[in-house]
Amino acid sequence: LDEARLDELVREILAVVLKADASARTGADQKLEAHHALARQVASEAIVLLKNDDGLLPLSPDRHKKIAVVGEFAVEPRYQGNGSSEVKPPRVDRFLDIIRAEYGEEVDVSYAQGYELDDDKELSLIPEAVRTAQAADVVLVLAGLPQQYESEGIDRTHIDLPPSHNALIAEIAKAQKNLVVVLTNGSAVAMPWVNDVTAILESWLGGQAGAGAVADVLFGAVNPSGKLTETFPARLQDTPAFLNFPGEEGEAIYGERMFVGYRYFDVKEIKPLFPFGHGLSYTTFAYDDMTVSSRTITDREGLTVTASIENTGEVAGKEVVQLYVSDPASRLQRPVRELKGFTKVSLEPGERQEVRFTLSARDFSYYDSKQARWIAESGEFEISIGASSRDLRLGETIQLQSTQELNYAFDEFTFLRELWENEQMQPLLIELMPEWIGSQTADGKALAQAEIQDFLLDQPLIKMPFFTAGEVSPEQIVALIEECNAMTYRP
Missing domain, CATH: 2.60.40.10 (Immunoglobulins)
Incomplete structure (x- = not known):
């Protein structure tokens, strides 16, 4: 490549760089602190207090002098989704740093890693975490879904926490009754230990200031007011898409229709782990x-x-x-x-x-x-x-x-019962099929006649010529449908 040509290309790049530098906004750095404070406030409004037995929360330095923080999320926070939603924030709070900086003079804060974020089955860190928990007045376990469990383009095959997280919570629950679980996750998770812990805080993916927001809620600087925007099922088998997801042979069937989320749990009368709209407060x-x-x-x-x-x-x-x-x-x-x-x-x-x-x-x-x-x-x-x-x-x-005037929309696949239970249509059916429907004989055949009628009512109109042995013709069915659909009704 000729050096002169190279100089020309470099000048073009430098021109763009200089233009961008000249248009840089001044004073942006001064706004970072205000923006971070706003991010902390927004995150705190979204946090959901799922459970708070015995009024354990909010924490008080007077009652809780020794606080154990357990879980690698306390030092390696998961604060955003993975994929195209990923951004690079100017700063990210770490929960352990926040709690020590803001409350360290009033309480003794200890820490145990508890689990490996990169190995969801590693359990060797649990014994140390249990010992740390036993020496504290209250334990805060930060658990949830690592980045590899949730990502754009990757459908979850289960709703479980990593085995190491569940095992950690279960073992600490045996040793310490004052146990608060702080969840970090993008969607619903199962909680097999739900009855063994005292309090549960759903912090979601709280953004760059999410750790500070969790501290605000835990210590009562902010009263939690978030509500669940989705139903938390007790198990995956209770969910509406369980039988159809992810589909077979390239086909996914949306069999739940409008019965998604709480609508499904309500119509099936299934008790969820936590219902849609749930969220507790420190007041009543x-x-x-x-x-x-x-x-x-x-x-x-x-x-x-x-x-x-x-x-x-x-x-x-x-x-x-x-x-x-x-x-x-x-x-x-x-x-x-x-x-x-x-x-x-x-x-x-x-x-x-x-x-x-x-x-x-x-x-x-x-x-x-x-x-x-x-x-x-x-x-x-x-x-x-x-x-x-x-x-x-x-x-x-x-x-x-209703003031709407609608035409009926019957077709050959409409069941006979729809017409029979309609006051406008019933006379037309009796006129068309007097020997088959709407009459009861007086010669001991009433029961048989009723059974025949019930059978026919649960058949589509297109089947009537067959079931009446041709006494009702296909042309008569077409004429009946046209006559019915010419009528109007108010829903």
Whole structure:
């Protein structure tokens, strides 16, 4: 390559470098501290207190003079996802450093590694961790999912923690009753030791200041207010996609339909490990005075729902109030309840505040694929307000009247029962099939006739010519479908 040509190419690169340098923002370094503080605040708002028996948390230097920190995550934090979401932060807090720097003068902080992040089956570090735990007033075990367990493009095949993490928690639980497990993970995990530990804190992947946020919550500088955005199952077999995931021979079947997450656990009446929307606080909240703006609405009107929330504890706190809607008598299968609104309120001790939700017709609707539209059905709807999907404190019932005019969408695969149970269609069926349906003979054949009718009602229309030995022709079935679909109804 000619040297002159090389100089020319280098000048082009240098021009870009100099342009970038000239456009560099001044004062950015001065904002890093403020940004880090904001990251710590945001992370603390997302932390979920899953369990807190005997009020072990928040920790107090007066009650807990010796604190043992166990787990390599305390010095090698996992704070973000892996793959295209990975970023390079200007700084990353380490939990052990934070707790020693901010509380080291008031408490004695010891540390044991407990497990190897690079070897999930190595158990040789557990005995030392147990000895460290036995000498402390309270133990904080930082456990969770290493980076190799969760990553973009890699589907998890189980919901277990690494064997070394589970074994560590189980052994320490035998030696120390004041055990707090702090989880670091991107999604739900199984907890076979859940009944053996006193407190569980879900810290998720907290970002560069996540370790400081965990310390804030553990010591009560921040009252936890996060809520679970997904159901935590007790075991993988309880999850809605268990039989269909990951699929076979290149095909993945989404068999759970709309019954994803809490919707599945509700309709199957399965008790989760921790329900959707769950999250504890260091204070308590009372729910009362629920009102609805009207007991009867149409699908062209909105509905306002209010309730009062009071902080009945001794410290300030925040509560995420959740509203669910149920349609107990829907024509089509629907979830037992669906989240339709939530809001977060901040309350001082003894403070009371009204929360307000506005619902539209869409909040009462389901999508009808045959009609290719959203439909709000006439009938009774139940509205519930609570602290989680399984902790509903208040409820009201309203009546909705649909104003939609719809044509029926029957076809040859519609079951006869759908027409028989419809007041508009039943006379047409009796007229078409008087010897087969809708009549009871008086000559001792009533039972047989009823059995035949029940059998036919559970068959598709396309089968009627066969089951009636040709007395009902295919042309008559087509004409029946056309006549039915020409009728209109209000859902």
